[in-house]
Amino acid sequence: MSDIDARIAEEEQRRKRLEGRISDYRTRIRELTTKVDTLLGQIDRLQQNEAVAGQELSLLELQRRKVQEDIAFLNAEMARERIKLNELVDRLQNRVVDMYKYGETEELNLLFGSASTFEALESLHLLRMLSRHDELLLMQLQDRMREMELSRRTMDDHRARLVKQGEALKAQRIRYRGSIQQTNNFIGNIRKQKALAEKAAREMEAAQKAVGHTILTLMRRKKEREAQAPQVKGRRGGGDYLAGRGRGSMFDWPVRGPITSAFGRRVHPIFKTKSFHSGIDISAPPGTAVAAAASGEVLFDGWLRGYGQVVILDHGRNYSTVYAHLSSTAVREGQVVQAGRTIGRVGKTGTTTGYHLHFEVRVGSEVKNPLDYLKR
Structure with missing residues (x-):
């Protein structure tokens, strides 16, 4: 597991623990009191929403980095595959040129020009090996092309995911900033009203x-x-x-x-x-x-x-x-x-x-x- 995979798993566990703690806290509050209008209670809810939004933001940012790393790895892998593919194409082109120059008469000339039956059989064996080599060359070329196509599709999927994650990240940042603003507005309202401020201070002492x-x-x-x-x-x-x-x-x-x-x-x-x-x-x-x-x-x-x-x-x-x-x-x-x-x-x-x-x-x-x- 890469470092960023480990960090994503850690952040996911942290998010689950945070949500669990908030859920336990809210359950205890409901059990202890029916009052839901306390100022500290409202501040807590706003702070909890802010904490969860911040945690989800961290997770989204890590996931986006992971996809970016995957794309960079695929780019490098495709570059290596492209070099190998070009080498195979060059070899195949050279072989086709040779076949065009000499045609099938090359094989017959090699057989009829043999000094003995043994030499003719040996020449036939070599021709068969050459044929198998040509077949292997074509198979390798097909495999490389399939791998390149698979990598291209994977790359397209990753780029689409990156666009979606970018949109989700933008929306989550807006939610996070909004939750912070809600908390600040609520606390600012308490500060402006002396009676509310005194009530909140008493609640804090309690x-x-x-x-x-x-x-x-x-x-x-x-x-x-x-x-x-x-x-x-x-x-x-x-x-x-x-x-x-x-x-x-x-x-x-x-x-x-x-x-x-x-x-x-x-x-x-x-x-x-x-x-x-x-x-x-x-x-x-x-x-x-x-x-x-x-x-x-x-x-x-x-x-x-x-x-x-x-x-x-x-x-x-x-x-x-x-x-x-x-x-x-x-x-x-x-x-x-x-x-x-x-x-x-x-x-x-x-x-x-x-x-x-x-x-x-x-x-x-x-x-x-x-x-x-x-x-x-």
């Missing part, structure tokens, strides 16, 4: 508290599973992944970059109202690898209201870390990961103004200032 509740629920379920099946081979649940790490150096930095929003009370960058910020925002370019701040078990991998795509790691001792606004994740719930392992990529899903990682440290459901736990 979403931060809901994460704590989610963590407690997941930890409780995890302990229940471990109690029911303690003999499962390879299970490492309940372990202390922070052994040898003190509070001031408990966690490594998940990404390197400037802190654009600190822990605690702040003016919300989107809603422009005062609210509590449950973590720190670390600015980084889109797609930057996000590393596990310490070894641990993946407690959650999915979508959370206001947080976008999220990974939550359980490190033991009741400590957990939250990584939010990811463009994609690279782990599964229940998976044990080592410190420094890539668990996702920097994005801007959820309620955010731009590309950064929202990073939280929690003890139980209680948020802590990450700077007190990150290595200096």
